[in-house]
Amino acid sequence: MTDLKHTTTYALTGLHCGACVNKVTQALAPLAAGVEVSLQPMQVTLTDPTADFQALKLAVESAGKYVLMPHSEPVQLSNMAPDPSVRSPKAASNIADENSASSWLATYSPLLLILAYILGTSLLVQIGMGGMAGVTTADTMRYFMAGFFLVFSFFKLLDIGAFANAYSAYDLLARRWHGWGMLYPFVELALGVAYLAHFNPLLTHWVTIIVMGFSAMGVIRAVASKTQIQCACLGTVFKLPMSTVTIVEDVGMVAMAAVMLVFSL
Numbered sequence: 001m002t003d004l005k006h007t008t009t010y011a012l013t014g015l016h017c018g019a020c021v022n023k024v025t026q027a028l029a030p031l032a033a034g035v036e037v038s039l040q041p042m043q044v045t046l047t048d049p050t051a052d053f054q055a056l057k058l059a060v061e062s063a064g065k066y067v068l069m070p071h072s073e074p075v076q077l078s079n080m081a082p083d084p085s086v087r088s089p090k091a092a093s094n095i096a097d098e099n100s101a102s103s104w105l106a107t108y109s110p111l112l113l114i115l116a117y118i119l120g121t122s123l124l125v126q127i128g129m130g131g132m133a134g135v136t137t138a139d140t141m142r143y144f145m146a147g148f149f150l151v152f153s154f155f156k157l158l159d160i161g162a163f164a165n166a167y168s169a170y171d172l173l174a175r176r177w178h179g180w181g182m183l184y185p186f187v188e189l190a191l192g193v194a195y196l197a198h199f200n201p202l203l204t205h206w207v208t209i210i211v212m213g214f215s216a217m218g219v220i221r222a223v224a225s226k227t228q229i230q231c232a233c234l235g236t237v238f239k240l241p242m243s244t245v246t247i248v249e250d251v252g253m254v255a256m257a258a259v260m261l262v263f264s265l
Contacts, residue, residue: 005033009045010056011069011229012037013169020066027063031056042169042229044068065178067165069230070239108245110238118147138263141256142195145208148253149192155235156185166232170222170242171215185235187211201264208257216250223247 015021021037024044028035034047049056053070060068105112122143126135156163164181168174174181191211194204222229222242231240233249240246 005047006049007045007047008049009043010053012042012044012060012066013069013229014064014066014165015039015042016168016175020064023063024060024066027059028056031059040225065161065165067162067236108240111234111240111245111249114151114234115148118151119144121147138260141260142198145253145256145260146192146195149188149195151192152233153185153188153192155237156188156232157235159236160185162236163232166230166236169229169232171218172221173214174218202261205257205261205264209254209261212250212253212257216247216254219246219250 012024015024015037017039021039025035025037028037028044028046031051032046032049034045036045036047037043038045044060046056051059053068057068060066119140122140123135125143126139160182163185164174164178167181167184168178171181171184174184187207191204191208194200219231219242223244223246229242230236231242231246233246234240
């Protein structure tokens with residue numbers, strides 16, 4: 001007699017405590033044979049779900065300010081003997097290694113393309129004003145940071161509520177004060193305008209170092225704990241996983257602001 005169970009794991013955002021866990025569990029209970037919600041990592045594992053992703057997502061949202069994220073392929077558990085036709089873990093690992101590079105590029109291509117556009121624009125602006133001789137390291141970083149903050153704040157402002165929920169999953173301040181997630185896109189927007197207008201460079205650089213440095217602390221903590229959550233750097237328009245790429249992004253902005261601060265002294 002075959003006793004086959006299917007489990008599906010989804011990432012969650014917006015959970016803060018045991019009460020949140022209970023609310024999400026109760027909301028999903030009618031839609032699966034088993035529901036297991038955890039805070040660390042912030043995810044839910046469903047056994048034999050009876051609804052599709054959209055129905056599950058709506059059920060989670062009905063419980064409060066929680067968001068259900070897309071998941072990996074369901075994991076199948078069985079008490080039967082292993083099927084010899086199934087690939088061994090070693091063979092599966094080899095296949096995963098072969099596809100890792102293309103998978104990484106497919107995942108992060110939106111982010112890489114945006115950064116390339118911003119860098120290209122920062123160079124073209126300088127060339128247009130003074131030719132190749134007018135291109136400097138300081139101005140390239142200033143225009144790049146202006147474009148970075150303006151573009152990234154734009155994506156966050158497209159759905160500021162969803163961003164705030166996703167951001168609260170890993171940012172140290174947003175987890176305790178939801179209002180910071182609502183305010184953060186406007187802080188980025190202000191920094192973008194300040195860099196573009198060359199407004200009070202010393203103040204702008206210090207604010208960048210403090211804001212991005214503090215944000216990097218939450219990112220590093222999430223990556224170190226291997227929490228399976230969505231990176232909210234581009235809002236919720238693109239589904240980017242939290243990884244070392246996010247750390248490089250935040251720490252890189254801090255480093256550029258620090259270098260520009262030295263140039264300004």
